[in-house]
Amino acid sequence: MSFSVDYLSEYYFLGRLFILNEFLYEWLFYMNFNKEYIDWLRKLLLRWNYFYYINNNPEVSDVVYDNTMKELCDLENKYLGCVSVRSPTQLIGGTLNTTFKKLRHLSPMLSLDNIFEKSEFLSFDKRLRVMLVDEVRISYCCELKLDGLAVNLVYKNGVFVSAATRGDGIYGEDITSNVRTISTIPSKFKITNNISFPDILEIRGEVFMLDIDFIALNEYLIKQGKKSFSNSRNAASGSLRQLNSAITAKRQLSFFCYGFGCVQGGNFPKQHWDRLQYCKFLGMPVSDYTRLCQNSGEVLQYYNDVQKMRSVLGFRIDGVVIKVNDISLQKKLGYSFKAPRWAIACKFPSKQKISKLYSVDFQVGRTGILTPVARIEQVLLSGVKISNVSLYNINEIQRLDLMIGDIVVICRIGDVIPRIIEVVKSYRKFNVVQPIKFPNYCPVCNTKIYRVVQQAVLRCHAGLFCSAQRKRSIQHFAARKAMNIVGLGSSLIDQLIENRLVYTPADLFYLNESQLLNLNNVGIKVVSNLLRSLNRAKCTTFSRFLYSLGIYKVGIVHAINLAIFYGTMDRLVNADIASLMRVQNIGRVVAGYVYRFFREQYNLKIVKELLSSSIGIYWLEVAPLSLHTNNIHSVFFGKNIVFTGSLSICSRRDVEDKLLLFGAQIHNNISSKTDLLIVGQSAGSKLQKAIQMNIKIMEEMELLNLLKIN
Known part of the structure; x- marks a missing residue:
C-alpha cells in the first residue's frame, strides 16, 4: 500500500494537532486546578513561616510542614512555568520581624537543601563527583543539625561587633544586644603568639537551649502564670528576639559555631574542618560531635552513630549536616539560588508520618463494645507498615474532629501503638471530607446498638449470639492468665x-x-x-x-x-x-x-x-477469707511479690497460683510498693535493686518450704 505526499502531509498535520490538543488539555487542567492548588500551598506555607519564625508559635508539626513543602517543590518541578521568586521554595529564611532593625549580612546567609533518606545522600555524593570530574576523593565535614535559631556574628579585628538572624538571607534582624548576653559567645577572640585572625570574620552558628534549661524556663513561666513554650527551638528563638535584652540575659542560651561567611585579611585555613578547630582556639564554641569523614561510607556511619546517641545529647537535633571539606572544591561547586551545592542537611526519619484517612470500621470486642478503627493510606513508621489505627472510642473521634478524607499525622505511642495525634484541617479546602457515621446496628450480627449512658461507648448486647463476641470470648477463656x-x-x-x-x-x-x-x-x-x-x-x-x-x-x-x-x-x-x-x-x-x-x-x-463430671474442671477448694481468719496472718496475704531468676524445682506458674491462693499480688517489676522478692537461679538486676531499696528477699527453697511444695 502506498501514500501520496499530500496524504502523508495531512496525516502528519493531524498527528501534530493531536499532540497540541493533548498539551492544551494538560495546560488547561493545570490552569483550572493545579495553579489554584499551588497558590494555596504557597499561602499556607507563608502563613506557617510567619507563625514559626516571627511568633515562635508553630501552627503545625515539623512533619506536616516538611511534607507540604515537598509537595509544593514536586509540583513546581512538574510545572516549571509556575515557579515564582515569591514562592516559599525560593525563600532563604523567614519573614523579617519589623520590630527589629534590619542588618545586612556581609555575604549572603543561605539555607540548606534537605534530604530524608540515606539513598538521597548517595545520590548527592554521586552528583558531586560528576560535577568535580577531576577529583578522585572528596572528604566531608559532618556536623549535628541543631534545632535552634541560625545567627550571623561579625568580628572586626577579633572583637564582636554585631549579630543578626538569618532573615531573608540578605538582611537579618539586629539582635546584637541580646547575643552579648550569651556567656559562651566571646566578646573578643583569644590572642596567642601562634594564632592570627582575619580583619573581618563572619561566623555562622546556632543558638539553642539545653533540655534541662528548657524545662526550667517552662516551669518558671508556668509559675508566673505565663504561656510556656511548646519546644526548645521556640524557647531559644523567643528568648533571642526579646526587645528587652535583660530578659534574654535571664535565660540560659547555648551556641555552637558551624560555618563562615565573609573573610577579609589575615590567614584562614583552607579546609572547613580546620577552620572549626581554628575557631576553637579563638575561644568560639564548636560541637565535639563534629567528625571528618573520608568517604561516603564513613558519612553513613556517622549518621547512624548520631541517630543512636541523639536521645542522650541533652539538646534537640533533627539530623546531620554534610559539607564538602575542601574550601576550593566548595567554590567550584558554587551555589543555587537559596543553598550551597556543596552541603546538604540529612534529616532523621520522623517519628511521625502523614497519611490520609480512607474509612472507619467498627470492630466488636469480647464484651460487645464497638471500637472504631481508622483505615489509612499505608505508611512506614519506625520500620513498621501501618494501615490500621485504633480510635479507641467516640470521644477520641470527637476530640480530633476527625472526618473521612482528612489528612492526619500518625505516631507510635511508646514506639509500639499507632495513634492519630493531629488532623491537618488546613487541607480540607482541597479534600472532600465527610463525617464519620456511627452504626445503629452491630456490623457482625445486625443486632441494635446501644450507647452506654454517660460513657462514650457503643455496645452490642447480643452476647454469644454475635460471632465476633463468641470468638473473643473463646480467646479470653483460653488466654495464658485464664485457662492457659x-x-x-x-x-x-x-x-x-x-x-x-x-x-x-x-x-x-x-x-x-x-x-x-x-x-x-x-x-x-x-x-x-x-x-x-x-x-x-x-x-x-x-x-x-x-x-x-x-x-x-x-x-x-x-x-x-x-x-x-x-x-x-x-x-x-x-x-x-x-x-x-x-x-x-x-x-x-x-x-x-x-x-x-x-x-x-x-x-x-x-x-x-x-x-460437671462430663468436662471435669476442678481446683483445690480453700476456705473463704471470711471464715479462714488465719489467712490474715499469712506471710503472703496482701503482699506485693516479684520474681527474679528461674525456679529449679517446680514451675513458676505453680508457685504463682499457690501464692495467689494465699492472697498475694504478683508483679513484674520492683517498686517502692514491693514487699517481697523471690530469688531463683541466675537472678537479674532486680536483686541488686531490692537490696538498695531494703526489700525483703526470699530464696526458692525457703519459699517452697513455706508453701509445702516438694
Missing part, C-alpha cells in the same frame, strides 16, 4: 466457630481428633498438642476460672480477690451485692456486674457444664 490452653490461636478459633464446632467455652472440651483434622492447615501434631493442653487445663485455680468467664469489668486482680473472699463457687453464686462490695477492690459497679452475671441462667448453665 496452649495452641488455641485466633485462626483456629475462627475455623472452629465458622464450622459450628464451638459455640461456648464448654464445647472446646468435647472436640475430638477427627473433627480437628478436618480443619484447614491442622496436622496431627497440632491436634495432639491441643488435646493434651485442654486436658491439662482442667486442673486450674478458682481465680483463673473466674477470670476466664469474662465477667464484664472483672480483671485478674478482681478474680483473685473474689476467689480468696468466697473460696467456693456456690458461695460466690449466692452472694448479694452488699456481700460483694465487702471484697477488696470491688465497688458498687463491679459488684453489680458480678451479681447480674450469676443471675443469667445461660451463664450459670455454662459454668455448671464446665464444672
Whole structure:
C-alpha cells in the first residue's frame, strides 16, 4: 500500500494537532486546578513561616510542614512555568520581624537543601563527583543539625561587633544586644603568639537551649502564670528576639559555631574542618560531635552513630549536616539560588508520618463494645507498615474532629501503638471530607446498638449470639492468665466457630481428633498438642476460672480477690451485692456486674457444664477469707511479690497460683510498693535493686518450704 505526499502531509498535520490538543488539555487542567492548588500551598506555607519564625508559635508539626513543602517543590518541578521568586521554595529564611532593625549580612546567609533518606545522600555524593570530574576523593565535614535559631556574628579585628538572624538571607534582624548576653559567645577572640585572625570574620552558628534549661524556663513561666513554650527551638528563638535584652540575659542560651561567611585579611585555613578547630582556639564554641569523614561510607556511619546517641545529647537535633571539606572544591561547586551545592542537611526519619484517612470500621470486642478503627493510606513508621489505627472510642473521634478524607499525622505511642495525634484541617479546602457515621446496628450480627449512658461507648448486647463476641470470648477463656490452653490461636478459633464446632467455652472440651483434622492447615501434631493442653487445663485455680468467664469489668486482680473472699463457687453464686462490695477492690459497679452475671441462667448453665463430671474442671477448694481468719496472718496475704531468676524445682506458674491462693499480688517489676522478692537461679538486676531499696528477699527453697511444695 502506498501514500501520496499530500496524504502523508495531512496525516502528519493531524498527528501534530493531536499532540497540541493533548498539551492544551494538560495546560488547561493545570490552569483550572493545579495553579489554584499551588497558590494555596504557597499561602499556607507563608502563613506557617510567619507563625514559626516571627511568633515562635508553630501552627503545625515539623512533619506536616516538611511534607507540604515537598509537595509544593514536586509540583513546581512538574510545572516549571509556575515557579515564582515569591514562592516559599525560593525563600532563604523567614519573614523579617519589623520590630527589629534590619542588618545586612556581609555575604549572603543561605539555607540548606534537605534530604530524608540515606539513598538521597548517595545520590548527592554521586552528583558531586560528576560535577568535580577531576577529583578522585572528596572528604566531608559532618556536623549535628541543631534545632535552634541560625545567627550571623561579625568580628572586626577579633572583637564582636554585631549579630543578626538569618532573615531573608540578605538582611537579618539586629539582635546584637541580646547575643552579648550569651556567656559562651566571646566578646573578643583569644590572642596567642601562634594564632592570627582575619580583619573581618563572619561566623555562622546556632543558638539553642539545653533540655534541662528548657524545662526550667517552662516551669518558671508556668509559675508566673505565663504561656510556656511548646519546644526548645521556640524557647531559644523567643528568648533571642526579646526587645528587652535583660530578659534574654535571664535565660540560659547555648551556641555552637558551624560555618563562615565573609573573610577579609589575615590567614584562614583552607579546609572547613580546620577552620572549626581554628575557631576553637579563638575561644568560639564548636560541637565535639563534629567528625571528618573520608568517604561516603564513613558519612553513613556517622549518621547512624548520631541517630543512636541523639536521645542522650541533652539538646534537640533533627539530623546531620554534610559539607564538602575542601574550601576550593566548595567554590567550584558554587551555589543555587537559596543553598550551597556543596552541603546538604540529612534529616532523621520522623517519628511521625502523614497519611490520609480512607474509612472507619467498627470492630466488636469480647464484651460487645464497638471500637472504631481508622483505615489509612499505608505508611512506614519506625520500620513498621501501618494501615490500621485504633480510635479507641467516640470521644477520641470527637476530640480530633476527625472526618473521612482528612489528612492526619500518625505516631507510635511508646514506639509500639499507632495513634492519630493531629488532623491537618488546613487541607480540607482541597479534600472532600465527610463525617464519620456511627452504626445503629452491630456490623457482625445486625443486632441494635446501644450507647452506654454517660460513657462514650457503643455496645452490642447480643452476647454469644454475635460471632465476633463468641470468638473473643473463646480467646479470653483460653488466654495464658485464664485457662492457659496452649495452641488455641485466633485462626483456629475462627475455623472452629465458622464450622459450628464451638459455640461456648464448654464445647472446646468435647472436640475430638477427627473433627480437628478436618480443619484447614491442622496436622496431627497440632491436634495432639491441643488435646493434651485442654486436658491439662482442667486442673486450674478458682481465680483463673473466674477470670476466664469474662465477667464484664472483672480483671485478674478482681478474680483473685473474689476467689480468696468466697473460696467456693456456690458461695460466690449466692452472694448479694452488699456481700460483694465487702471484697477488696470491688465497688458498687463491679459488684453489680458480678451479681447480674450469676443471675443469667445461660451463664450459670455454662459454668455448671464446665464444672460437671462430663468436662471435669476442678481446683483445690480453700476456705473463704471470711471464715479462714488465719489467712490474715499469712506471710503472703496482701503482699506485693516479684520474681527474679528461674525456679529449679517446680514451675513458676505453680508457685504463682499457690501464692495467689494465699492472697498475694504478683508483679513484674520492683517498686517502692514491693514487699517481697523471690530469688531463683541466675537472678537479674532486680536483686541488686531490692537490696538498695531494703526489700525483703526470699530464696526458692525457703519459699517452697513455706508453701509445702516438694
